Amino acid sequence: MSAVVQSIDVNPADEPEQTDGFNLIIDALKLNDLNTIYGVPGIPITDFGRMAQAAGIRVLSFRHEQNAGYAASIAGFLTRKPGICLTVSAPGFLNGLTALAHATTNCFPMILISGSSEREIVDLQQGDYEEMDQLAIAKPLCKAAFRVLHAADIGIGLARAIRAAVSGRPGGVYLDLPAKLFGQVMDAEAGRRSLVKVIDAAPAQIPAPDAVKRALAVLRSAKRPLIILGKGAAYAQADDAVRSLIEKSGIPFLPMSMAKGLLPDTHPQCAGAARSTVLKDSDVVMLIGARLNWLLSHGKGKTWGEAAKKFIQIDIEPKEMDSNVEIVAPVVGDIGSCVAALLEGMDGNWTAPPSDWTGAVTRKREENVAKMAPRLMNNNSPMDYHGALGVLRTVIKERPDAILVNEGANTLDLARGIIDMYQPRKRLDVGTWGIMGIGMGYAIAAAIETGKPVLAVEGDSAFGFSGMEVETICRYKLPVCIVVFNNDGIYRGTDVNSAGSDPAPTVFVKGARYDKMIEAFGGVGVNATSPDELKRAVNAAMDSGQPTLINAVLDPAAGSESGRIGNLNPQSKLKKK
């Protein structure tokens, strides 16, 4: 499809070829291999969506911008290219902002492109259609924010957005495109020349040799070393190097949630099932693409035990060092380069960690795995979490290349521990904020970007945030199987209101049938009341690739308040019974 606009009334031979903002944005995206847009159409970007689709860009229309934004953010994580989210002005833009902030917080590259109203009117606050100073509002929530006013600057504008999103620590970028820009016409040849193909958008960042030496010296001094892999390590796609480092070092490793599968959870060095022991008892901890934030109890306190600890940290962001505790050996660079340098330094000069340590970790792990095993095999009806998750664990074991999307409270915390992952970047979940609502956006982008089947394991409350996107899943016929863990409410479905007839704040309609929702759009709905029924339904869905929603009936009393993070949820000591 030609991106060139011909003027109609004049003889084409006399008139120089022209292009416009619409076409230049499309050309700039394609030139940079950005071939998928997640968004919601409307003023002023409706025609843009149509034209982009006609030009061969995959344009996925969602029912709400937040879900489109989450899709773009996880597309960025999966591909290392910025995920593109396209929204209309003011309200659509605001709906997309949650996802932009989420991308920035999680270090996922994403570009939120929003149409906006005219600068002249916005700046004088004269009340334009959907008037809002979007650039100013986006700024604190992203790595960088840009506005393009002239068609001739579209190429540069997109190039800056791409570089900002993927270089260094990745993150969200906002690109503001006022309505008038789309129709601006310019000479086609000059337009072509104005476009920029971004070369080496995320340049390697090589660690300083001294930093590598220092880190190896600390690691060698350890009696009880531990390596923690974070989602930065998964993002880096340096899978072979990371695996070699772990195996060559012989050090136990602990994967953070989205780093699970970088090496299989069943790997003999995996300490996932001995988490509390290794955090407490280790003496040297090397973090690879993981931050010492709340998810790691800030590197101090009870979780980390009494013994003095030394931290080595590999990260692309120098400011991350010493964010919570002292880092005795910072290694700043991209993970691929840093891990390669460490491997080189270890070559022919490495002794495995003391076997009393590795042996203790292995014993603890085996003990915990054995304790859990019988609970995963129960066939209770209504189901409890372990019975239901035991089934899903086997589904993933038999289909290790399927992608698991997971959100909820108990549904998240228990699935994270129970479902083993075998391949990198197959587990996508709530991330740094523990956010609810990523489910359907992530599931859609995972299916689109990878072509693999997706299993979305959703708490009933979590599912509600993005549930309408089951229509999107059916419309694009995506191989997504959603399992709603339906326990009638948030945390549990058993709360009662002691003061009136309204339901308690944490409960939903009893016996709700989420499976009926997908049937409305032609998908397959199943009501599963036992682990056996659940197993049959999930296997059928994964084999057929048909959009499926399984309402998994759980005991309303099965969950616990706030899942595993009840300590973060303040409770009144004064409340009346």
Ligand code: ADP
């Ligand atoms: P987790 O939640 O799994 O612990 P975080 O999101 O907290 O992971 O941390 C990821 C870290 O990885 C961030 O500090 C980020 O700067 C870093 N990071 C992301 N990509 C790279 C990369 N390619 N090379 C090095 N560090 C990276």
Ligand code: MG
């Ligand atoms: Mg629930």
